[in-house]
Amino acid sequence: MTSPGTTGSGAAGRIGAAELAAYVAGSRLFATGAAESAFSLAADWAGSVIGDGVEVVAAGDLPQDVRCVAVSLVGSTTALGELLPSGDEPARAVRALEGRLGGRAGAVVALNLAAENALIPLVAAAALGVPLVDGDGTGRVFPLVEQTTFALGGVPATPLALAGASGEVVVIDTAADRVEELLRPVVLSVGGWAVTACYPMCAGVLARVLVPGTVSRLLRAGAPGTARAVAAPYGVRTLCRGRILAVEGSTGHGAELALPSLPSSIVVRESGGLGRLVRLEAHNEIVLALADGAAVAMAPDQICMIAADGGTVVDVDKAAPGMEVEIMVVRAAPVWHTGPGLALGGPRAFGLPL
Amino acid sequence: MILGVCLGRPPSPVTVAVRDGVPVPAPRAARGARAVCVAVDLDGAPLAPVAAIRVGGPCPEVLKPLVGWPEGSGVAAIVRGGHSLTGRPLAPLDTEAVRRFAEGCGLSDFAVTATGSPVLADHELAVASIVAEAVPGARITLSYEFGGRGLREREHDAILSAALGPHAGRVADEVAGRWPGVPAYFARSGSGLVSAHYFRRYPLACRAGATAARDRGTAAGLAGDAAAAFGATAGGPEAQVERIVRALGRAELDRALRDAEDEVLTRVVSAGAAPGSARVVETTVNPLSYLPDGLYRVRVTAEGATP
Numbered sequence: 001m002t003s004p005g006t007t008g009s010g011a012a013g014r015i016g017a018a019e020l021a022a023y024v025a026g027s028r029l030f031a032t033g034a035a036e037s038a039f040s041l042a043a044d045w046a047g048s049v050i051g052d053g054v055e056v057v058a059a060g061d062l063p064q065d066v067r068c069v070a071v072s073l074v075g076s077t078t079a080l081g082e083l084l085p086s087g088d089e090p091a092r093a094v095r096a097l098e099g100r101l102g103g104r105a106g107a108v109v110a111l112n113l114a115a116e117n118a119l120i121p122l123v124a125a126a127a128l129g130v131p132l133v134d135g136d137g138t139g140r141v142f143p144l145v146e147q148t149t150f151a152l153g154g155v156p157a158t159p160l161a162l163a164g165a166s167g168e169v170v171v172i173d174t175a176a177d178r179v180e181e182l183l184r185p186v187v188l189s190v191g192g193w194a195v196t197a198c199y200p201m202c203a204g205v206l207a208r209v210l211v212p213g214t215v216s217r218l219l220r221a222g223a224p225g226t227a228r229a230v231a232a233p234y235g236v237r238t239l240c241r242g243r244i245l246a247v248e249g250s251t252g253h254g255a256e257l258a259l260p261s262l263p264s265s266i267v268v269r270e271s272g273g274l275g276r277l278v279r280l281e282a283h284n285e286i287v288l289a290l291a292d293g294a295a296v297a298m299a300p301d302q303i304c305m306i307a308a309d310g311g312t313v314v315d316v317d318k319a320a321p322g323m324e325v326e327i328m329v330v331r332a333a334p335v336w337h338t339g340p341g342l343a344l345g346g347p348r349a350f351g352l353p354l
Numbered sequence: 355m356i357l358g359v360c361l362g363r364p365p366s367p368v369t370v371a372v373r374d375g376v377p378v379p380a381p382r383a384a385r386g387a388r389a390v391c392v393a394v395d396l397d398g399a400p401l402a403p404v405a406a407i408r409v410g411g412p413c414p415e416v417l418k419p420l421v422g423w424p425e426g427s428g429v430a431a432i433v434r435g436g437h438s439l440t441g442r443p444l445a446p447l448d449t450e451a452v453r454r455f456a457e458g459c460g461l462s463d464f465a466v467t468a469t470g471s472p473v474l475a476d477h478e479l480a481v482a483s484i485v486a487e488a489v490p491g492a493r494i495t496l497s498y499e500f501g502g503r504g505l506r507e508r509e510h511d512a513i514l515s516a517a518l519g520p521h522a523g524r525v526a527d528e529v530a531g532r533w534p535g536v537p538a539y540f541a542r543s544g545s546g547l548v549s550a551h552y553f554r555r556y557p558l559a560c561r562a563g564a565t566a567a568r569d570r571g572t573a574a575g576l577a578g579d580a581a582a583a584f585g586a587t588a589g590g591p592e593a594q595v596e597r598i599v600r601a602l603g604r605a606e607l608d609r610a611l612r613d614a615e616d617e618v619l620t621r622v623v624s625a626g627a628a629p630g631s632a633r634v635v636e637t638t639v640n641p642l643s644y645l646p647d648g649l650y651r652v653r654v655t656a657e658g659a660t661p
Contacts, residue, residue, distance in 0.1 A: 081505060082472070084411070087413060087414035166444060192438060192439045247638075317640040319488060320640075
């Protein structure tokens with residue numbers, strides 16, 4: 001396995017109209033939650049604002065004191081596909097954060113690079129005329145804003161600004177452990193989705209806490225004919241191929257959890273091989289895979305279902321009995337496998353006492 | 355006996371007589387035919403210009419209705435209104451803007467798409483009644499009748515279906531003229547049939563009807579247009595309803611499911627099923643990710659037999 005990228009390795013390049021297609025394709029190779037409608041609208045939106053292109057820079061190549069902000073979609077992609085953006089949400093969120101902090105943001109970084117979340121920071125960078133940092137705050141996607149390598153590195157998500165489609169702007173400043181609690185009802189009341197600008201920090205800190213090189217990796221992985229595995233900086237394995245037998249509601253294992261959405265359980269019969277019965281426990285993301293009752297993969301590694309026909313990632317809320325899927329496990333960045341990383345993004349963070 | 359018809363290339367349609375699911379030598383004319391089942395593809399059919407009304411907020415140019423459609427596809431307006439996925443009104447419906455656009459657009463095929471209509475179709479229905487009053491004889495297609503995905507896809511389906519409407523009307527007229535008095539059905543894309551009435555109203559459901567029928571006929575060992583004609587007879591009326599529902603707890607979800615099932619049963623009868631034969635064949639319920647408790651995408655499919 002080669003190094004996933006370095007900080008301070010020189011200019012990473014530029015995403016212009018020509019590179020956008022590869023970036024778009026790369027961003028969905030392992031992306032769950034990429035409801036088709038929201039994704040295609042984010043891609044069209046990005047294409048319409050990208051102009052001469054957005055510069056992609058390594059965090060270490062920025063002057064140390066340049067302020068960087070993380071930009072992401074929060075809430076539901078289904079809601080984004082239904083309630084269309086007015087167009088100025090990314091800029092409005094960043095400007096609101098600047099207003100709170102004083103001074104301008106000099107670069108945008110993605111919270112994660114899954115589908116829309118790769119594209120909305122690009123829209124923000126294009127709208128603000130600043131570079132996009134080559135890296136992101138997770139190396140995969142997690143359901144909560146605080147589940148990032150930024151937080152693991154000691155950078156708080158707050159102050160955090162939200163911009164909604166109907167012109168709403170909300171700035172949240174609170175203790176790190178109350179961000180989600182405050183954010184979620186706000187997101188719901190502005191229509192189910194919003195663009196957030198959060199984790200303000202200087203480039204010197206960002207270079208220390210981000211998962212580096214992931215933007216340029218997606219650009220490579222999204223080029224036609226490239227193996228899917230290229231998009232997985234820390235390795236990927238196939239758990240099984242099989243057919244979905246059932247999609248069931250789950251009790252959430254009795255845990256008192258404040259995660260968005262309800263848990264569900266997907267049962268897959270392995271075709272060929274041992275014919276194992278594989279159960280996927282999902283809570284927005286698939287958190288745990290059991291094969292004949294034994295745990296074979298779990299968070300913080302990312303577990304995803306790839307449709308056998310077409311090769312797209314199957315959303316948890318689109319999974320249906322009869323679908324043929326390949327279950328793949330993408331290894332998370334090493335920091336997620338440390339003690340604090342497991343506490344923040346491991347199975348216990350999803351209510352599974354493992 | 356049922357008559358299967360493939361309306362392929364002119365001049366003349368290919369017909370196959372079917373009794374008990376088996377092709378039989380065609381009798382003189384179609385006397386005694388219980389039904390005529392038509393396979394026709396609508397891709398490449400002439401499209402009428404459409405007046406597209408979207409109910410929602412302002413958006414980037416690239417996301418507006420009819421953007422990317424060829425020149426002459428129609429005219430579009432965005433009017434204030436719509437609902438969020440939780441059913442909250444985003445803004446009161448701008449009824450005056452709807453009336454002005456309807457009166458001034460000079461078209462009679464309308465496609466209406468409101469933000470949030472899979473949850474609450476009130477604003478689409480309200481627009482329809484304003485348009486019907488402002489433009490006598492208007493044909494109005496509402497997006498909430500089309501399932502799935504997001505607003506842009508639903509709007510695209512509604513516009514395309516509306517654009518196919520006049521051509522579908524001519525096809526249905528031609529079939530009715532050729533086989534007078536015989537109930538006509540049209541093969542859906544995918545599987546199943548719909549009545550001529552339903553075909554006129556939602557032609558998009560049959561966009562690839564001949565292709566789907568040909569696949570079924572080919573699987574039964576026939577070839578070419580005869581396969582499509584035979585394939586059209588191999589199926590009964592079918593309809594689908596897709597909604598986003600909000601339900602807190604199992605009891606509310608069950609009630610929402612029953613409502614969706616009632617609706618799809620009504621719809622499959624409207625699609626030509628004998629009322630006693632209509633039944634729900636599949637119900638899927640998926641909780642929506644990253645939304646709070648109790649928002650589900652519900653998809654119900656019903657089938658029936660021709661009378």
